[in-house]
Amino acid sequence: MNPLSTIAEISKHEGETVTIRGWLYNLRESGKLLFPIFRDGSGTIQGVVPKNAVAPEVFEAVKGLTQESSVIVEGKVRADKRAPSGYELDVANVQVLQRVPDNDPFPISLKEHGVDFLMEHRHLWVRTPRQAAILRVRAEIIRAVRNFFDDRGFTLTDPPILTPAACEGTSTLFPVDYFDEQAYLTQSGQLYIEATALALGKVYSFGPTFRAEKSKTRRHLTEFWMVEPEVAYAELDDLMDLAEALISSVVQRCLGNRRADLETIGRDVSHLEKIAAPFPRITYDEAVGRLQEGHARGALENKFEWGGDLGSPDETYLSAQFDKPVMVHRYPAKVKAFYMEPDPQRPDLALCVDVLAPEGYGEIVGGSQRMASYDLLLQRIREHNLPEEAFKWYLDLRKYGSVPHGGFGMGVERVVAWVCGLEHVRETIPFARTLHRLYP
Numbered sequence: 001m002n003p004l005s006t007i008a009e010i011s012k013h014e015g016e017t018v019t020i021r022g023w024l025y026n027l028r029e030s031g032k033l034l035f036p037i038f039r040d041g042s043g044t045i046q047g048v049v050p051k052n053a054v055a056p057e058v059f060e061a062v063k064g065l066t067q068e069s070s071v072i073v074e075g076k077v078r079a080d081k082r083a084p085s086g087y088e089l090d091v092a093n094v095q096v097l098q099r100v101p102d103n104d105p106f107p108i109s110l111k112e113h114g115v116d117f118l119m120e121h122r123h124l125w126v127r128t129p130r131q132a133a134i135l136r137v138r139a140e141i142i143r144a145v146r147n148f149f150d151d152r153g154f155t156l157t158d159p160p161i162l163t164p165a166a167c168e169g170t171s172t173l174f175p176v177d178y179f180d181e182q183a184y185l186t187q188s189g190q191l192y193i194e195a196t197a198l199a200l201g202k203v204y205s206f207g208p209t210f211r212a213e214k215s216k217t218r219r220h221l222t223e224f225w226m227v228e229p230e231v232a233y234a235e236l237d238d239l240m241d242l243a244e245a246l247i248s249s250v251v252q253r254c255l256g257n258r259r260a261d262l263e264t265i266g267r268d269v270s271h272l273e274k275i276a277a278p279f280p281r282i283t284y285d286e287a288v289g290r291l292q293e294g295h296a297r298g299a300l301e302n303k304f305e306w307g308g309d310l311g312s313p314d315e316t317y318l319s320a321q322f323d324k325p326v327m328v329h330r331y332p333a334k335v336k337a338f339y340m341e342p343d344p345q346r347p348d349l350a351l352c353v354d355v356l357a358p359e360g361y362g363e364i365v366g367g368s369q370r371m372a373s374y375d376l377l378l379q380r381i382r383e384h385n386l387p388e389e390a391f392k393w394y395l396d397l398r399k400y401g402s403v404p405h406g407g408f409g410m411g412v413e414r415v416v417a418w419v420c421g422l423e424h425v426r427e428t429i430p431f432a433r434t435l436h437r438l439y440p
C-alpha cells in the first residue's frame, strides 16, 4: 500500500508513490497527454497522464473527466520548479468515486461569475482555492485569538445566546419566541462576561452574535462572530494596550503561518508587515478636527459636527491616514451604549475606544470601561428606556464589590476582511447571513 498524503504535505514524499484522495479541479488535454489538476482541501497539484505510460483504462478514466468528480489518485511525486507548489504527480492510477454528469456540470466553472450567483452557490463556491484560502486564514485568526488569551491567563466563559434584553441598543434585536416569554438572540456577550470577570478576574468569550442590521454595507452581517475579553480592575489605557497587543499578535501569526494563502488571495502583505504595537491613539476631539479639515480640503463630502457618531465614510477617511490601526478614544457618551463609564475629567465623554483598521477598513474593535456606580447605571438604564427588571442581575454587579472594569469586542469577519484585503465581509465566513440572505 502507498502512503496516504495530503497535497500540503506532498514535499515529504518526493520520489515516492503516494495516494491522494480528493477531487478533479481542472483538466487540460493535449492529445496523448492529460494534465489533470487535483485538489484535496489542503491544496492543488498537477498530475501528468501520458497515454503510453499508463494502463488504457486509467487514461480513459481521466480523459474527459468532469470538474469536481471525486477521485482517489495514485502517483509518484516529482519535484518540478515550474509547478506553483513545486511538485507534480506522475499518475499511475485513478479511481473515480463519483463522476459529475456531463449534462449537469459543476456550476462554478473557472470563468468569472457574478457575486449573486456565487453567493447562491456558496456551498460549492467554498471549494475554490481562493475561498478555501480565506477560510484557512479565518481559522488561523481564531486560533491566534484563542492562544493569545489562553496564554495570558484569561478564562474562556461562554455567555448565553438566548437573552431577555438588549446590550447594544434595541433597534437591532432579533426576537425569539421563548415559550411564553419574549427573548432575543444575543448582540454581545458583554453583560454576562462582566459577571464572570468579577468572578474570575480575566475572562473572554468567543461566539456568534446577532444584529438585525438593516444596513446593507460591506461591513455588516446579521450573524457574526465576536471575541470579547473582559478584565476586572482594567482601565481605558489597559484596554488599549490589550487591543493593540491582540491585533499585532493576530496579524503576525497570519504572516507566519498563512503566507501562501494570503498569496493565493492576492493580498499585498507589505501592508500587514507594518502592523506592530504601539498603534496611534487619538481622541474623538482630534478625530473631529481631522474630519473637518478633510471636509475643508474637499476630501469629505459632509462637514462632521462634534457630537455625532462616526459614519462609514468618516472611518474610512480617518483610517486611511495611518498605516497602522488607529485607536479613537473618548467619544461623546450620547452616541455610545448605556453601560460606558463617563470620563471623570469631562463627564459628557465616555471612557471608550474604537479601533479603526488601516486601508479604509473601518472599525474592527469597540470597547470601554464599564460604569461602576449603581446609581448612575440605574439612571442610564432608565434614560435608555431599558426594562429595569431584566437588568436587576446586572445592577447587582455594582452592589457587591463593584470595581473599575472593562473590555472590548473584536468582530472576526471584519478582521478577516482586513487581513485578506477583501472588498466585502460576505466572503469571510462560510455561510454569510445578511439583510437579504438566509440561503444556503
Ligand code: 4AD
Residues within 6 Å of the ligand: 167, 168, 187, 188, 189, 190, 211, 213, 219, 220, 221, 222, 224, 226, 228, 229, 363, 364, 365, 366, 367, 368, 407, 408, 409, 410, 411, 412, 413, 414, 425
Ligand atoms: O462595537 P460593538 O457593537 O461593541 C459591542 O458589542 C460591545 N458590547 C463589545 C464589548 O465591549 N465587549 O461591536 C464590537 C465589534 C465591532 O467593532 C465590529 O468589529 C463587530 O463587533 N461588529 C460587526 N461585525 C459584522 N457585522 C456587524 N453587523 C457588526 N457589528 C459589530
Ligand code: MG
Residues within 6 Å of the ligand: 354, 363, 365, 366
Ligand atoms: Mg462599535
